[in-house]
Amino acid sequence: xxxxxxxxxxxxxxxxxxxxxxxxxxxxxxxxxxxxxxxxxxxxxxxxxxxxxxxxxxxxxxxxxxxxxxxxxxxxxxxxxxxxxxxxxxxxxxxxxxxxxxxxxxxxxxxxxxxxxxxxxxxxxxxxxxxxxxxxxxxxxxxxxxxxxxxxxxxxxxxxxxxxxxxxxxxxxxxxxxxxxxxxxxxxxxxxxxxxxxxxxxxxxxxxxxxxxxxxxxxxxxxxxxxxxxxxxxxxxxxxxxxxxxxxxxxxxxxxxxxxxxxxxxxxxxxxxxxxxxxxxxxxxxxxxxxxxxxxxxxxxxxxxxxxxxxxxxxxxxxxxxxxxxxxxxxxxxxxxxxxxxxxxxxxxxxx
Numbered sequence: 001x002x003x004x005x006x007x008x009x010x011x012x013x014x015x016x017x018x019x020x021x022x023x024x025x026x027x028x029x030x031x032x033x034x035x036x037x038x039x040x041x042x043x044x045x046x047x048x049x050x051x052x053x054x055x056x057x058x059x060x061x062x063x064x065x066x067x068x069x070x071x072x073x074x075x076x077x078x079x080x081x082x083x084x085x086x087x088x089x090x091x092x093x094x095x096x097x098x099x100x101x102x103x104x105x106x107x108x109x110x111x112x113x114x115x116x117x118x119x120x121x122x123x124x125x126x127x128x129x130x131x132x133x134x135x136x137x138x139x140x141x142x143x144x145x146x147x148x149x150x151x152x153x154x155x156x157x158x159x160x161x162x163x164x165x166x167x168x169x170x171x172x173x174x175x176x177x178x179x180x181x182x183x184x185x186x187x188x189x190x191x192x193x194x195x196x197x198x199x200x201x202x203x204x205x206x207x208x209x210x211x212x213x214x215x216x217x218x219x220x221x222x223x224x225x226x227x228x229x230x231x232x233x234x235x236x237x238x239x240x241x242x243x244x245x246x247x248x249x250x251x252x253x254x255x256x257x258x259x260x261x262x263x264x265x266x267x268x269x270x271x272x273x274x275x276x277x278x279x280x281x282x283x284x285x286x287x288x289x290x291x292x293x294x295x296x297x298x299x300x301x302x303x304x305x306x307x308x309x310x311x312x313x314x315x316x317x318x319x320x321x322x323x324x325x326x327x328x329x330x331x332x333x334x335x336x337x338x339x340x341x342x343x344x345x346x347x348x349x350x351x352x
Contacts, residue, residue, distance in 0.1 A: 001256060002313060004325060005020065005141070007156075007183075009062050009078070010078045010119070011075035011077070011079075011080060011083055011120075011288060011306045012075050012076070012078055012149055012192070012193050012280035014116060014169055014314075018074050022130070022333075023187060028239075030055045031225045032053075035112075037040060039300075040106035042110035044058055044059045044060075044066060045057075045059075045183075046058065046059050046162065046165060047098070047165065047167060049170055051167065051169040051242065051245075051246035052126070052168070052242045052246075053066060053098070053167055053168045053169070053242075053246075054069065054071035054093075054094040054097040054098055054099050054168065054229055055067045055095060055097070055100075055158075056068045056069065057098060057160070057165055057172055059162050059317075061187070062162070063161060063162075064159055064160075064161070064163045065100075065102040065159070065160050065161070065165060065306070066157060066158075066159060067094075067095050067098050067157065067158040067159065067160060067349040068156075068158075069091070069094035069095060069155070069156050070091065070108070070112075070152070070153065070155040070156070070159050070216075071090055071093075071153065071154065071156075072087065072091070072092060072108045072151055072152060072153020072180050072330055073090075073151065073152075073153060073307070074149050074150060074151055075150055075207075075274060075348060076123070076189050076192075076307050077192065077202075077206075078192075078325060079118045079122045080121070080123035080127065081123045081124070081126060081127040081130075081154065081248070082127060082206055082210075083126040083127060083150075084122055084123065084125060084126060084127020084128040084129075084130075084131075084152060085126040085128065085130060085131050085206075085209075085210045085232060086126065086127075086206075086209040086307060086308055087124075087128060087146050087152045087154070087209070088105075088128035088130075088131035088132055088153075088154055089131050089210050089212055089308045090209070090232065090307055091154035091155075091156050092105070092107070092132070092135050092137075092154065092156050092213075093212070093216075093217075093230045093232075093308060093309075093311075094156065094229070094230065095156050096212070096213040096215070096217060096311070097159035097166070097213065097216055097222025097229055097230040097311060098158070098160065098165055098166055098167075098215060098216070098220075098228075099160055099161065099162035099164050099165060099166040099216055099217065099219060099228065099230055100158035100159060100165075100216075100217070100220070100276060101157075101158050101159055101217055102135050102136075102156055102157070103137055103156040103157055103158055103159055104126060104137055104138060104140050104157050105132050105138070105139050105140065105154040105156045105157070106139065106141050106142040106143070106154065106155040107125065107129035107139050107141070107142030107143075107144075107152075107153075107154060107157065108142060108143060108151070108152065108153045108154060109121075109125065109144040109145070109151070109152055110140060110144070110145045110147035110149070110150070110152075111124075111144070111145075111146065111147060111150050111151070112147060112148060112150065113146045113317060114256075114332060115148075116150065116294070119131060123272075124150070124152050124250075124252055125152075127188055128152065128154065130343035131210065131212070132154075134212060135212055137200050137275070139154070141250045142154075142155075143144075143228050143337065146341065148159070158334040160192075160220065162352060164220040165220070166216070166219070166220050166225060166227065166228035166237075167192070167227060167228075168227055168228065168229040168243050168246055168301065169227065169242075169245075169246025169247050169248070170226045170227045170314075171226050171227040171243050171244075171246075171247040171249055171314035171339065171341045172226050172247075172249075172281055172314070172316070173249060173314055173342060173343045174317065174340070174342075175226055175227070175314040175316060175317075175340065175341040176203070176310070176315055176316075176320050176325065176337050176338060176339075176341075177240070177251065177253070177311055177312065177313070177314055177337065177338050177339040177341065178315065178320065178323050178327075178337050178338065179211065179231070179236070179258065179259060179308075179311075179312055179334065179335065179336060179338050180215065180311040180312070180313075180314040180327050180332050180334075180335045181208055181211070181258050181259070181309055181310025181332065181334060181335075182208065182229075182259035182261045182310070183236060183259065183261065183264070183301050183304055183309075184260050184261035184262050184264030184265075184267075184268075184301060184304060184307065185205060185208060185209060185261070185303065185304070185305075185306045185307050185308070185309065185331065186273075186274045186276065186277060186304040186306065187264040187267050187268050187272055187273065187274075187300070187304055188201055188202075188205040188261065188264060189205070189233050189269070189307070190202075190267075190272040190273055190274050191228075191267050191272040192205070194272065195341070196267075196272060200262075200263075200317045201262075201267075204261055204262055205261070205262075208261060208308070210308070211243070211308075211332070213230060213304075213310065213311050214330055215311065215326050215327050215330045215332060216228065216311055216325050218328060218330075219311070219313060219323065222319055222323070222324070223291065224313070224315050224316040224319035224322075225313055225314075225315045225319060225323065226314050226315060226316070227247065227310070227313070228311060228314070229242065229243060229312050229314065229315050230304055230310065230311050230312065231251040231306045231309035231310055231311075232305070232306055232307065233276065233305040233306070233307075234280055234283075234284075234305070235254075235277065235280050235303040235304050235305055235306065236258070236301075236302055236303075236304075236306070236312070237280070237284065237288055237302050237303055237348055237350075238280050238283070238284055238303070240253075240312060240348065241284055241287055241288075241348060243312070243314060243341075244346035244348065245316075245343075245346045247341070248346065249341050249342065249343060249344065249346065249350070250341070250343065250345060250346060250347050250349070251339055251340065251341055251342065251347075251348045251349070252339050252342055252348075252349045252350075252351065253338055253339035253348060253349070253350045253351070254338060254339055254351055255291075255294060255298055255302075255342075255350060255351065255352050256285050257300040257336055257338045257339070258301075258338045259300075259335075259336050259338075260301060260332040261293055264301065266297075266298050267299075268296075268297035268300045268301055268304075269295075269296070269297040269305065273300045273304075274304070274305055276277055277300050277304050277305065278303075278306040280303040280305065281299075281303045283298075286304075287346065287347050287348065288302075288347070288348045288349075288350065289347060289348070289349045289350065290350050291349075291350060291351045291352055293352045294350055294352065299351070302350065303314030304322060304344060310332070310334075310335075314341055321335060323335075324336075324337075
């Protein structure tokens with residue numbers, strides 16, 4: 001339970017953006033990276049920045065590859081313990097998205113020391129520790145700074161057999177697309193910030209954002225799973241486009257099949273949409289074909305930034321039942337087939 005001090009302090013009031021909605025817009029990020037200088041890439045670096053994948057992967061030997069990633073952001077909720085849990089779940093997800101097993105984390109902590117009570121900061125860190133314990137890994141160190149806005153996240157390292165790495169650029173024509181979590185976290189966060197989210201909506205949001213994407217570990221053992229990523233700040237369309245571009249293929253989605261968190265479609269219709277949603281669309285809307293019957297609310301959900309979102313899997317049709325079983329046995333009851341990978345230029349077609 002939150003203390004009286006926690007309830008008096010609104011963590012979200014300290015930040016200009018929350019969760020994965022803090023990400024630099026895709027178009028701006030692409031421009032920044034385009035100007036980055038090249039550097040020699042060692043042969044052991046199996047995955048780098050070339051396809052905007054979820055984590056770097058470095059081959060150690062014939063049996064082991066190291067997965068390394070980092071993620072951090074400003075508060076998406078006001079409860080400090082929940083903020084820590086969400087940030088840690090989100091950071092660890094990138095290791096699962098590569099198919100790996102996390103082994104260790106380092107904490108990244110930036111806090112306005114003169115504005116936040118030390119017990120509030122302590123609860124943020126405790127929340128992160130609780131999720132790391134659930135993942136079975138230690139927080140073995142980290143770094144702290146005094147910052148203007150509260151920032152928390154992790155550097156996470158994991159291991160995987162080199163042959164089991166699941167990249168985001170290996171989808172094949174005819175693959176089915178499966179989404180592990182329902183969409184709408186950004187919509188819920190927008191409603192929360194405007195004090196329009198009820199207790200049920202908040203509980204739904206916390207349940208989704210603190211659910212570790214552990215099925216990724218098991219999915220990596222399936223040869224019929226060709227590509228995998230997780231859906232975070234660029235929304236479903238943005239991260240699917242990364243799969244399409246890397247694979248040199250197109251995708252078709254069925255809006256009716258995409259799982260949505262309870263109540264988010266109405267909230268989106270009522271205007272509770274993040275600014276990141278519009279920035280996402282501005283960056284990649286030219287690569288998406290929306291059917292005329294897709295509503296404005298549905299449009300917003302497709303670009304909605306997902307903090308600690310679900311895994312997106314491209315697999316052979318023969319593996320669909322196995323993939324859905326892995327998700328559902330792990331408690332991901334919303335997991336669903338949402339579309340197909342098809343031949344063509346990297347464009348996404350969204351039908352009702």
